[in-house]
Amino acid sequence: MSKKIMIIILIILPFVVLLGAIPFVNRIEPIILGLPFLHFWLFLGMIVTPLCTYAIYRIQKSEGSIE
Numbered sequence: 366m367s368k369k370i371m372i373i374i375l376i377i378l379p380f381v382v383l384l385g386a387i388p389f390v391n392r393i394e395p396i397i398l399g400l401p402f403l404h405f406w407l408f409l410g411m412i413v414t415p416l417c418t419y420a421i422y423r424i425q426k427s428e429g430s431i432e
Contacts, residue, residue: 368424375417375424383410 390406397405 379414
């Protein structure tokens with residue numbers, strides 16, 4: 366997979382996790398780490414977003430796009 370496609374996937378992934386999946390995860394059960402499933406999902410999205418941003422940064426830095 367080319368780096369450009371990987372960057373596009375990493376840009377779209379947080380939007381899909383936080384917004385696109387909400388209708389599918391909007392439920393109370395199961396309780397994960399003491400949180401309803403929707404709250405856990407949103408918390409997971411808050412962790413995934415900076416990881417995707419960091420991965421994009423690393424890819425661009427390896428290409429020499431960022432100095």
